[in-house]
Amino acid sequence: MAGACSGRVYIVGAGPGDPELLTLKAVRLLSQADVVVYDRLIPREALSYARRGAELVYAGKMPGRHALTQEEINRLLLEKACEGKTVVRLHGGDPYVFGRGEEECMYLLEHGVSCEVVPGITSVTAAPAYAGIPVTSRGLASSFAAATGREAPGKQRRHVYYGRLMKAVDTLVVVMGVGTLEAIVGEMLREGVDPSLPVAIIEKATTPRQRVVVGTLSDIVEKAREAGVEPPAVIVFGPTVRLRERLWRLS
Amino acid sequence: MAGACSGRVYIVGAGPGDPELLTLKAVRLLSQADVVVYDRLIPREALSYARRGAELVYAGKMPGRHALTQEEINRLLLEKACEGKTVVRLHGGDPYVFGRGEEECMYLLEHGVSCEVVPGITSVTAAPAYAGIPVTSRGLASSFAAATGREAPGKQRRHVYYGRLMKAVDTLVVVMGVGTLEAIVGEMLREGVDPSLPVAIIEKATTPRQRVVVGTLSDIVEKAREAGVEPPAVIVFGPTVRLRERLWRLS
Numbered sequence: 266m267a268g269a270c271s272g273r274v275y276i277v278g279a280g281p282g283d284p285e286l287l288t289l290k291a292v293r294l295l296s297q298a299d300v301v302v303y304d305r306l307i308p309r310e311a312l313s314y315a316r317r318g319a320e321l322v323y324a325g326k327m328p329g330r331h332a333l334t335q336e337e338i339n340r341l342l343l344e345k346a347c348e349g350k351t352v353v354r355l356h357g358g359d360p361y362v363f364g365r366g367e368e369e370c371m372y373l374l375e376h377g378v379s380c381e382v383v384p385g386i387t388s389v390t391a392a393p394a395y396a397g398i399p400v401t402s403r404g405l406a407s408s409f410a411a412a413t414g415r416e417a418p419g420k421q422r423r424h425v426y427y428g429r430l431m432k433a434v435d436t437l438v439v440v441m442g443v444g445t446l447e448a449i450v451g452e453m454l455r456e457g458v459d460p461s462l463p464v465a466i467i468e469k470a471t472t473p474r475q476r477v478v479v480g481t482l483s484d485i486v487e488k489a490r491e492a493g494v495e496p497p498a499v500i501v502f503g504p505t506v507r508l509r510e511r512l513w514r515l516s
Numbered sequence: 517m518a519g520a521c522s523g524r525v526y527i528v529g530a531g532p533g534d535p536e537l538l539t540l541k542a543v544r545l546l547s548q549a550d551v552v553v554y555d556r557l558i559p560r561e562a563l564s565y566a567r568r569g570a571e572l573v574y575a576g577k578m579p580g581r582h583a584l585t586q587e588e589i590n591r592l593l594l595e596k597a598c599e600g601k602t603v604v605r606l607h608g609g610d611p612y613v614f615g616r617g618e619e620e621c622m623y624l625l626e627h628g629v630s631c632e633v634v635p636g637i638t639s640v641t642a643a644p645a646y647a648g649i650p651v652t653s654r655g656l657a658s659s660f661a662a663a664t665g666r667e668a669p670g671k672q673r674r675h676v677y678y679g680r681l682m683k684a685v686d687t688l689v690v691v692m693g694v695g696t697l698e699a700i701v702g703e704m705l706r707e708g709v710d711p712s713l714p715v716a717i718i719e720k721a722t723t724p725r726q727r728v729v730v731g732t733l734s735d736i737v738e739k740a741r742e743a744g745v746e747p748p749a750v751i752v753f754g755p756t757v758r759l760r761e762r763l764w765r766l767s
Contacts, residue, residue: 290536361650362641371762384642390613391635399612407675408663410685416658424658424686433684434661511622
């Protein structure tokens with residue numbers, strides 16, 4: 266295979282949703298790509314930067330069709346690179362922040378294909394920002410953490426213990442946590458986290474349909490249920506949630 | 517003052533150093549600004565997007581001159597807005613990630629001036645990425661945290677306890693920690709963090725002069741000293757540091 270796989274693959278972050286949060290590098294690489302393999306959660310406008318005639322491959326879920334598995338995506342990227350193509354693998358957010366970009370890049374490098382990762386703006390920080398919530402603030406929050414909500418209490422092979430984590434940082438951001446919110450909040454309360462801790466849920470962050478639900482650890486589960494919050498959403502726990510009252514533009 | 521302060525202020529992140537990591541929104545706002553107030557740690561190429569004739573104000577440290585204080589910056593932004601100007605306040609990284617952008621925005625809003633925050637790519641995630649280190653990885657790291665190194669052991673009014681934090685997350689990223697590395701590592705070791713924990717220091721991240729020093733908790737202080745590591749640098753603690761061996765492009 267050596268020599269045959271002369272293509273290059275760029276694993277590129279497309280940011281959290283607002284198409285203006287694409288980087289110049291993402292736009293340049295999209296305009297140069299022969300093939301773009303894209304996720305479900307990218308700003309659709311991103312594809313408009315691909316050159317005319319570029320092959321666009323959807324790797325996310327479609328009605329009536331299963332998503333490509335990670336292994337299928339890996340093989341597709343390799344196959345296109347071995348056809349000599351320049352490939353952009355476009356991720357929502359940042360490929361290295363809960364994005365599995367490292368699996369794709371390792372697979373390619375192990376098969377002798379050149380691979381470069383281009384960071385994107387992650388919803389971990391941008392979703393709170395667009396809701397008027399800084400993840401850090403002098404005197405109020407000197408640290409923040411981010412975790413996936415997919416390792417909630419009850420899950421096997423857990424790595425995330427939300428109560429312990431919340432007690433170790435000032436701000437905690439949980440992604441992919443809408444379905445497990447009640448379990449996560451329950452664990453925090455059992456671990457002794459203050460029930461009055463401010464919590465915000467930002468749905469469809471940075472898009473025109475962004476919606477924010479604010480509460481405390483003691484009432485956020487009920488408020489989320491009342492509001493009918495759906496994924497994708499980002500959940501922020503911590504005192505800087507209160508700054509929203511002073512930072513949110515009403516105009 | 518009402519009505520007089522008709523200008524707008526945009527608090528904009530310029531990303532970690534690579535000028536191609538600027539967002540489309542940052543570039544657009546720079547091209548529309550009457551005044552750009554910029555930090556020391558921005559990519560210098562960013563200013564080339566300002567329109568001809570825009571007023572460029574340096575807010576960082578210059579030889580023989582003190583930096584503007586935060587209060588001076590706040591007042592400058594207000595003053596320019598009250599002249600009816602469109603102002604871009606350009607931060608290195610992301611204004612809401614250890615950036616004090618929220619202080620500027622709150623000050624402006626309290627004085628009746630419209631303010632919008634535009635996220636940038638933060639070195640918290642991009643510095644590791646450019647060194648071949650993902651902050652998360654399936655099965656290896658389901659959470660990460662970021663903290664400033666300015667609240668090291670011995671400081672008054674500490675908010676960050678690095679040992680406890682390291683034990684609660686998989687990956688810990690410390691910014692502004694070169695000067696306090698020894699104190700931070702010492703605290704982790706005293707708190708029982710595994711001395712073989714991988715650590716990487718990324719100096720001048722995402723720029724052509726980027727340099728990476730890799731070690732473990734037990735030898736990183738010595739390695740940093742030998743290498744003569746200087747700020748700005750980002751320090752990453754955690755098992756994903758080892759993935760660099762498989763992700764780093766030698767080409």
